[in-house]
Amino acid sequence: MDTGSTGDTGAGHGVRPETGPVEGKLVTRVLSALLREDVVGLRTRSTLAHRPDGAWLQRADGQGGFLLLPVVEDGFQCEFAARLPLLVGASKGAAPVPYETCDEILGVLRVLADPVDQDGFDAFASECRQTLATMRLHGSVRAEVAEQLTDRFGADPADWTGLTAGLAFDTLAAHLDHPVYPTARGRSGLSDEQLRAYAPEFHPRFALRWLAVPREAVTGTFPDHWPTPALLGLGELDRTHVTLPVHPLTVGAPLEKALRATGLTERAVLADRAHLEAVPTLSMRTVALSADPLLHVKLPLATATLGLRNRRTIKPGTLADGAAGQRLIQRVVAREPRFRDTILHADETMYAHAGHELLAALFRRYPAGLQDSVVVPMAALLAEAPAGRLVVDHLTDRFFGGDPLALLDAWLALLFDWQTTLFGYGIALESHQQNISLVLDRPTDGLTRLRLLLKDNDGPRINAARLRERLGEEFSGGTGERLGDDATGLLGFDDARTFAKGDQPVVDLFTTITVHLCAGAYAFGLARHGRAPLPVLLRLVRDRLAEAVERLGTRAGEPGAVLRAQVLDSPCLPVKAMVTAGTLLTKERSGAADINKHYTTGPNYLLYTGNSA
Structure with a gap:
């Protein structure tokens, strides 16, 4: 990286009063991620200058001016990280222009991107807005959630033993930012009401929905004592159908589209009756069953996290891969006896799907004997x-x-x-x-x-x-x-x-x-x-x-x-x-x-x- 002078950096700029600390934190994380990934050459096409207030990176904006980013030495996956929630535009003879929101910053960087990539910058700006809203929602309910967890599990997390209490740790983790991805708290397309009802950071409880599917259309196996169509009010289908659990957020347009794609619209029946109380884990699409704490069910969701293309559906092939991976790991453990008592694995060899990424379920069984352990x-x-x-x-x-x-x-x-x-x-x-x-x-x-x-x-x-x-x-x-x-x-x-x-x-x-x-x-x-x-x-x-x-x-x-x-x-x-x-x-x-x-x-x-x- 070259070194040079930034000239007038506008270093006096800070976070706008209306921006606030929550947005400032997000903007800083977003800038650091863009720098780390060298988006539009922020890292490799910049020069470094030291000013009285600290270090700045300068990148030509292609129009005779410069973009200036205040940075600090970091070292964790990138030499520098953003020092302030700020990007400054500087043109000769003009006053510096501060950009202090994700929308403003991504709008400026979008101009430097190849035209075929500019839609991606718009999508990421939308992702940032979703994340900011979620962060503000988290802040508004943090005290309420903390009180709820304390009332249910006790004041000291070191005493939260067993897998059921372990779900409280998932709730705490959901309020924490991802170490790398800056907008991990956002989930595309979900409203505040849906997040409160189904996201792990709120520790909600809800009942699963159920789809009766013809037996011949389903690949896989189910746990013992699995709900039958009759139990769900569909007794006439008991001999011909099996029941796939469906996340409530998938019911509606996503589920209808999946049924059309598989030709099951006229043959599959969605039960009116919800059944089995569930609590979301950190992944949100995986839920723990209150009636069977050792069983977690992974269900597809028509949303995305950690990127627009990182959809939370379940491709049937990944179910086979998880089982194959487990068998391979078990073979290694069998050959390495020192790990037999120290490395525990959830069993992921049981699953079912109907040939579509929204018609699938993994039945994850945890090992017994953890009721006195903090997990x-x-x-x-x-x-x-x-x-x-x-x-x-x-x-x-x-x-x-x-x-x-x-x-x-x-x-x-x-x-x-x-x-x-x-x-x-x-x-x-x-x-x-x-x-x-x-x-x-x-x-x-x-x-x-x-x-x-x-x-x-x-x-x-x-x-x-x-x-x-x-x-x-x-x-x-x-x-x-x-x-x-x-x-x-x-x-x-x-x-x-x-x-x-x-x-x-x-x-x-x-x-x-x-x-x-x-x-x-x-x-x-x-x-x-x-x-x-x-x-x-x-x-x-x-x-x-x-x-x-x-x-x-x-x-x-x-x-x-x-x-x-x-x-x-x-x-x-x-x-x-x-x-x-x-x-x-x-x-x-x-x-x-x-x-x-x-x-x-x-x-x-x-x-x-x-x-x-």
């Missing part, structure tokens, strides 16, 4: 608990003598041991903060025990050569068929993108999920909250990862050597470009085969030295 998704650790402290503070007080470093150390040691072991088999999981829970308890010996509980095994990346080397003959199924480079069908995966011919896609997923979201985000987050100095936290992350990498072997060609070269010692690391692939650009324009696995690059904070990232 907290990693996404909730830095969330604010009802009394105002962080969830992680409550957990460290009860289980780690008040030392957050001890808790971080414990989960990093287990997490990195597990994920690097999988890498040794050629496997990386999409196991981000929402898909991993810490399971904390004190068995009879009184010592703290920490385990990890994983879910959602679809979407992995697998190096077919490494997997063949470790497990190939075990997957012949007795037929003698070898695990080849294209092992998708043999292992039961539907998505051909699962398998790679080399390490790079596996390294990218390992880095962006396990390292960034499940480790780095907490080092920077705990430092931001003053729990420990950033150098101490980053050194802990590096040390625990280095120990796990060494166990893989670091001679040339060994998996540990790959992780050492491409993660521990690389000058830069892959970074998800979620806004670009999810909203700003079409797949054709971004080239993203998978919008959740589209990358740019950022600095390697594992090389952190001194006082500057």
Whole structure:
């Protein structure tokens, strides 16, 4: 990046009084994401200048003027982050123009984009407006929700034991921003009333709707004692139909369109009677059944989060992929006995669908025996608990003598041991903060025990050569068929993108999920909250990862050597470009085969030295 002078930056500008702190926070996050993803060259086509108030990036606007962005050194996935909710337009001989809202900023940047991409900027502006409204709604109900959770589960989250109480952590996490995606709280097309009735941040309860579908049109199986048509008032269909659960938000136009697409309009019947009380989990489309706390049901929704193209429907192929991923992971655990008691998995082998992404359901069964354990998704650790402290503070007080470093150390040691072991088999999981829970308890010996509980095994990346080397003959199924480079069908995966011919896609997923979201985000987050100095936290992350990498072997060609070269010692690391692939650009324009696995690059904070990232 070049350095230069910005001239008159208009540095006195701040947040407009009418903008307010909520919008200012969103604008700052949006600017930081656009900078990180180098949207319209904000990062690579800018020069850096230092002014009395701080650092500024300057980019030519193509019309003889400049765009000026106040920045601060960051280091977590980007060298800089936005310092203020502000972008300044500066033209020779004219007064600087401050842009301080998402609409204004995206309108200015839209002009610099290729004309074929400008609709994406409009879509992202709409996404920002939806998110701002949701953030304001969250602020207005936070005290009410905190009181509700306290009344139901108690004042101290460290005492919220069992899976039912664990749903309260999902509610807290839903009020927290995503570590990377700036508008994660927004859900396209949903009103405030719908969010209050069905979104996890409000901890609502509602009854599921039910669709009776001809048996021959449904693929899959159902849990024992599943509701029958007769139970739902459709006794005449008891012998010919089965019942698919439907999220109330899908009833109406989305469901009618799905039935027309599958030719089931005249053969499927929507029951008038709602049945089975449910509570939304953090993902919203997955709900927990009040009558059976161990069973969560994942249901498609006609909305999108984390990007316009990141729809919350359920493609039937992903159900098969989740089951195939689970079987593969279970095989690894069987060969690695040290994980049998420390890595827990929800069972995701039971599902049903009628051949459409809105006519599907996953029946996720959690392991028994967790009623005396605190089960907290990693996404909730830095969330604010009802009394105002962080969830992680409550957990460290009860289980780690008040030392957050001890808790971080414990989960990093287990997490990195597990994920690097999988890498040794050629496997990386999409196991981000929402898909991993810490399971904390004190068995009879009184010592703290920490385990990890994983879910959602679809979407992995697998190096077919490494997997063949470790497990190939075990997957012949007795037929003698070898695990080849294209092992998708043999292992039961539907998505051909699962398998790679080399390490790079596996390294990218390992880095962006396990390292960034499940480790780095907490080092920077705990430092931001003053729990420990950033150098101490980053050194802990590096040390625990280095120990796990060494166990893989670091001679040339060994998996540990790959992780050492491409993660521990690389000058830069892959970074998800979620806004670009999810909203700003079409797949054709971004080239993203998978919008959740589209990358740019950022600095390697594992090389952190001194006082500057």
